[in-house]
Amino acid sequence: MKKIAWTLFCIPFFLFGCSGEQTVEVNNTVNNETDVGVREVINNSNEVYAGNAIFVDNQLLVAVQAKPWLDYKKKKIEKNLKKQIEEKFPDLEVFVSADYKLFWETQKLLEEEDEKKISDEVEKLKDLAKEET
Amino acid sequence: MIFIDFLLAFVIGGLICVIGQLLMDVGKLTPAHTLSTLVVAGSILAGLGWYEPLIDLAGAGATIPITSFGNALTSGAIAEAEKHGWVGVLTGMFEVTSSGISSAIVFGFIAALIFKPKGKVN
Amino acid sequence: MDQQQYQQIEDKITPPTPYLKNIIKAFLIGGLICTIGHAITYFYIIFFDFTETTVGNPTAATMVFLAMLLTGFGLYRKLGQVAGAGSAVPVTGFGNAVVSAAIEHKTEGLVLGVGGNIFKLAGSVIVFGVASAFFVALIKLILVSMGVVEW
Amino acid sequence: MVILFNTKPSIIACGSVAGPLEKKSVFYSYFDSVVEDERWNQQTNEQGHAMMIQEACKIIMKKANITNNLDIDYFLSGDLVNQMTPTNFAARELAISFIGMFSACATSVSSLIVASLLTELGASKYAIAGSSSQHNSIERQFRYPIDYGGQKPETAQWTVTAAGYALVGKHQPNLPSIVAGTIGKVVDYGEVNPFHMGGAMAPAAFDTIQSHLKKRNQKISDYDVIMTGDLGKIGLKILKAMFAQTGAKQEELEIFRDAGAEFYGEDKSFQSGASGAGCSASVYYSYMEQQLKTGRYKRVLLCATGALLSPLSFQQGESIPCTAHAVEITVE
Structure with missing residues (x-):
């Protein structure tokens, strides 16, 4: 029992150690500048x-995953990112979410070619994210 | 990262249960008293605005314990109060739907139809 | 022998509550139940249209369903003896309280027995949940209108 | 008060039945009948409870070669369900003059005392006395639904599914005979925990045994065994500690036994042991009767203990009043 508890206690520290890398994916864009900026x-x-x-027309959907132990300030993180991106690209309609659902779905959208499909899906995801319990 | 996410659910869910166990063992409360106390605690945390961040942090670790029931009812009432003022406090309560209760009623009813109490096994 | 003397004898012989053991068991099993619930939230997020905000409801319903099966097969009782609050505090414990009362009172008929007694154990949780929600929301409303806090 | 029975009414025959879980009991081989279905193949637990009582009475009549119910004058019995409906319903089927008796788990002995009194008076040729309990119907009434996952402490006891009945008649040599009985007072030392019945009942047992010994001018060692009803393992320890304080020696303390503590052996899943009106009854009127008949014991004191609480009194914050009744049984 003690051994198991000790192992469980130690594991997070290992993971903290090797979690420095970030993965940021952006879907195919015409504009290189915005891509790099985001x-x-x-x-x-x-x-x-x-x-x-995900860029569609002049819309930008950003789905991020906060570090799990910072999840409690998820809403603040969303707000901050949104503000920063909007400052950089004032003519873009930006939507930022830290929800796993949006992250999961946008992962699939990265591969999608059909503009129409992407745009529909982005609309749907925005609606989902606004839903309350 | 996903692992830490699960670990947080485990630890925070487990800690809420430990509070319940302490209420039972040290506080000498019956299970009904313990659960009622935890629900009230959930309501108060919701009123302070602390329960939502806890859910964001722990996911099911905060939504599965019974405290989240108090949170759901209170945040419903507060949301309605924000929109409609005094009346909202009451109506908000009745607008809240809790799947925990409705599913418990439905499954309880179904269980009554198919199961028989078992006193044999110990 | 008076009451006080007896109390001393009784306290000496009655085995003490194993606080630490109970806490560890409650932590591990309660945590495990929440972890299973967490896995279910991912299941609903990935395969259905639920976000992290809305996934709580289907997860609770699924957990109550699992609690129904365990209760019906007489396993939740065994779990409860080991886990204590670890199995009582999660929503599965609420489900167990409702389902066990429903099964128990089946012999008194569906209306008087099941209908009348289904909330015999879990009713107080609902009453205190609703009442405390009312008072907390009311206090918050008063504080907001006094300008002490914001929504 | 001690009652002396000058005519020494005898226990002519005994009948004991038990439920499926009681196969784990160390007294299993002494029971007359064990049923596989705890509901006795009835629709409800309470109907099963009533069937169990009838079954035990039928066994007695068979053993005593009585074919007609009318030959039995009285049926004295009780159980723990509200208004004792299982016993009442069993009495309806048996059609014997009936008084319902309630001393909780001490009913096994209180009914035996009344049956002996009726016999002594000449009012009864044959009387059936005893009590019973059925786990499911008692548990749901006093505690939680069967399948509720509550945690029971180490002091908790398991209500047995069992019935024990004795046929009391005029004195016959070589049969266990009732020579004296003590009807106990109600004792309450302020225990409030319904999961610690042993601790609540031990003072009542102490009081009754003490006053019986005193009035009869006896020592503990005058008995081969003093068997309490359902104090459980922890309750029995408390009782022994109480007697130790009054100066009883170690070898005297060995005389004390408890039906509930021994019922399920050392099985930890039953916590402190067995309880219920059927616990003492089924052990007294099977194992104990046979030990007396075979001459292993010559003089025993059976002291059944009962906790006189209801779920209502517990919720209203009352402590648990307890009683204990004792009978002295000898074999010539």
Whole structure:
């Protein structure tokens, strides 16, 4: 019993140690500048370990995953990122979410080619994210 | 990262249960008293606005313990109070749906139809 | 022998509550139940249209369903003896209280027995949940209108 | 008060039945009948409870070669269900003059005392006395539904599914005979924990045994065994400690035994042991009767203990009043 408890106690420290890398994915864009800019913003936030950005027309959907132990300030992280991206690209309609559902779905959208499908899916995800319990 | 996410659910869910166990063993409360106390605690945490961050942090570790029931009812009432003022406090309560209760009623009813109490096994 | 003397003898012989053992068991099993619940939330997020905010409801319903099966097969009782609050505090414990009362009172008929007694054990949780929600929301409303706090 | 029975009414025959879980009991081989279904193949637990009582009475009549119910004058019995409906319903089927008796788990002895009194008076040729309990119907009434996952402490006891009845008649040599009985007072030392019945009942047992010995001018060692009803392992230890304080020696303390403590042996899953009105009854009117008949014991004191609480009194914050009744049984 003691051994198991001790192991369980130690595991997180190992994981903390090797979690420095960030994965940021952006879907195919025409504009290289925005691509790099969004990557930069997400990369600069050390509260986030992964992010997906989907561009459709002039909309930008950013789905990020906060580090699990920082999840309690999820809403703040969302707000901060949104503000930073909006400052950089004032003419983009930005939506940021730290919800796992959006992250999971945008992962699939990264591979998607059909513009129409992407746009529909982004709309749907935004609606889902706004739903209350 | 996913592992830490699960670990947080485990630890925080487990800690809430430990509080319950302490209420039973040290406080000498019956299970009904313990659960009622925890529900009230959940309501108060919701009123302070602390329960939502806890859910964001621990996921099911905070939504599965009975404290989340108090949170659901209170945040419903507060949300309605914000919109409609005094009346909202009451109506908000009745607008809240808790799947825990409704599913317990449905499954309890179904269970009554198919199961028989078992006193044999110990 | 008076009451006080007897109390001394009784206290000396009655085995003490194993606090630490109970706490460890409650922590491990309660944590495990929540972890299973967490896995179910991921299941609903990935395969259905639920977000982290809305997934609580289907998860609770699924956990209550599992509690129904365990209760019906007489396993939740055994779990409860080991886990104590570890199995009583999660929503599965609430489910167990409702389901066990429903099964128990089946012999008194569906209306008087099941209908009338289904909340025999869990009713106080609902009453205190609703009442405390009312008072907390009321206090918050008063504090907000006094300008002490914000929503 | 001690009652002396000058005519020494005898226990002519005994009948004991038990439920499926009682196969784990160390007294299993002494029971007359064990049923596989705890509901006795009835629709409800309470109907099964009533069937169990009838079954025990039928066994007695068979053993005593009585074919007609009318030959039995009285049926004195009780159980723990509200208003004792299982016993009442069994009495309806038996059609014997009936008084319901309630001393909780001490009913096994209190009914035996009344049956002996009726015999002594000449009012009864044959009387059946005893009590019974059925786990499911008692548990749901006093505690939680069967399948509720509550945690029981080490002091908790398991209500048995069992019935024990004795046929009391005029004195016959070589049969266990009732020579004296003590009807106990109600004793309450302020125990409030319904999961610690042993601790609540031990003072009542102490009081009754003490006053019986005193009035009869006896020592503990005058008995081969003093068997309490359902104090459980922890309750028995408490009782022994109480007697130790009054100066009883170690070898005298060995005389004390408890039906509930021994019922399920050392099985830890039953916590402190067995309890219920059927616990003392089924052990007294099977194992104990046979030990007396075979001459292993010559003089025993059976002291059944009962906790006189209800779920209502517990919820209203009352402590648990307890009683104990004792009978002295000898074999010539």
